[in-house]
Amino acid sequence: MSSETHRHFIQQIVDADLAAGKHAAIATRFPPEPNGYLHIGHAKSICLNFGLALEFKGRCHLRMDDTNPTKEEVEYVDSIKEDVRWLGFDWGQHYYQASDYFARMHADAIRLIELGKAYVCFLSQEEIRAHHGDEKTPGKPTPTRDATVAANLAAFAQMTRGEFDEGKAVLRAKIDMASPNMHLRDPVIYRIRKTSHHNTGDTWCVYPMYDYAHPLEDAYEGITHSICTLEFEVHRPFYDWLLRTLDTPAKPQQIEFARLNLTYTVMSKRRLLELVQEKRVSGWDDPRMPTISGMRRRGYTPAAVRRFCETVGITKHNSLSDVALLEHAVRDDLNKTSSRFMTILDPVKLVIENYPEGQVEELDATNNPEDPAAGTRKVPFSKTLLIERADFMEIPEKKYFRLTPGQEVRLRWGYFVTCTGCKKDAAGNVTEVTCTYDPATRGGDAPDGRKVKGTIHWVSAAHAGDVEVRLYDRLFSHEDLNHIPEGVDWRTLLNPGSLSVIRGKVEPALLALAPATRVQFERTGYFCVDAKDSQPGKPVFNRTVGLKDSWAKVAGK
């Protein structure tokens, strides 16, 4: 993490601009295209843009960049709004859509033509590409490049009226066909799309391209700092050219930063969309997805996501962040905020031989040792309990602190018990562990002050609820999805064990939790009540992230 005083390069730019009196207040924007769900990479951008506005008491606009009717849908618009709000940000009155500016952008295109800075090109897509040239070859001018303003005006009007079929004509900016920057070789700024737009319907059949629309949207809204990712660096000269040529009152400054990459995670919308369409996941909100909605369903907190975004920082060089950073952020938050419960995911019976048959006690358990205000709850205790299979070993490994014949352990919030042995079936599987308890240790403390090395969790067999538990692991088994071995399909890199569904035995209190409640299963991990598939009294639990397990490391050696 950076030091308290560290300011990243964008903050420094804003500091300088404000100090120089360049702006009275700053305005940033988060401009997603509604063609997919937001993911953790967008969260980084959202935190940056809204965070800057908050820090400098400026404003941050939420703007749908809906300039391509063939790809965008209302479903995405709604999910984007929900996700930004969930992350904890508020755009206030500043919700905009590129499509709201279509008329104004169109008028500006006409101005551009009048200025002699744009012309209608009738070349086919292939011809345009052939005329484009390459790094060492300058492009060739289109036949109509030097047509008169009147002819271009007329042609653009025809385009606008729908008199040409899709692909028959485009409007191009007239800049420099020999520029070393390809984006300055007369870029296409309007194309014909005879598709209904989710917002403007059939009003238009010409739609602006991103390169043309974006600077204008920013200028119309008075954006001061237009922050985008590194790949738009080469587009900046056009961004500036357009604002200069049209002499817009506002001259927003485009600043690029490095997008987020995460280990074992795909971040491209295209791939995410394929995972959904090919049903390799249950949907955009599948808890294994790096989408905001997936992480929300998985049990991540907005605070943890924001914290993570702070941790990875803002720079101009590409990097691959370890997903462990994200996991740490969520554990750190959940540790402080979630109530603990006892659940057994791989049960084996534990019978307390000297505990009275039929007796049931209600023991007090602390909900969250990190937060006394979380209070306590009652947990039923009886002669026959269920414990984790891993908490018993007939022949113990070195430093094994759990149940093994002759060893005493504590049953959390219960009693000290001493293991007496186990019963097995014909195949040699342990079917029951037996022990005796010390009645003087009720609640979990020995009056004589003796200590035990291990504490294990349990549930009363007769009182336990039976629930579905979904154990999630990383979606991919390959670390860097941006670098895949030659000839390998990224889909084959999916982790076949990314989801396992099991049944768990839980203490009664867990059955009454509201959907989306986040809890810790003691000694196991953080889980949350699935908001979609849970039924009243029948919760489904999603594992958000496991607890750190240093014993697993020791035992694995």
Added chain:
RNA sequence: AGUCCGAUGGUGUAAUGGUAGCACAGGAGAUUCUGAUUCUCCUUGUCUAGGUUCGAAUCCUAGUCGGACUACCA
């Protein structure tokens, strides 16, 4: 290949000409009614070669490596 951008431990980042620091991960230990948490300590780094300077991670030059660009996507 051209143009542009970048390069600090295993990972992510600080240090803005003056002691290379932080977080994660990893290791060792202490504490603990979660082998969790917490706490302590430790390992590991300035891409290379020149230059400027009393002094360079920082400035300059060249090289190397990585990324972006050659869509009627954004």
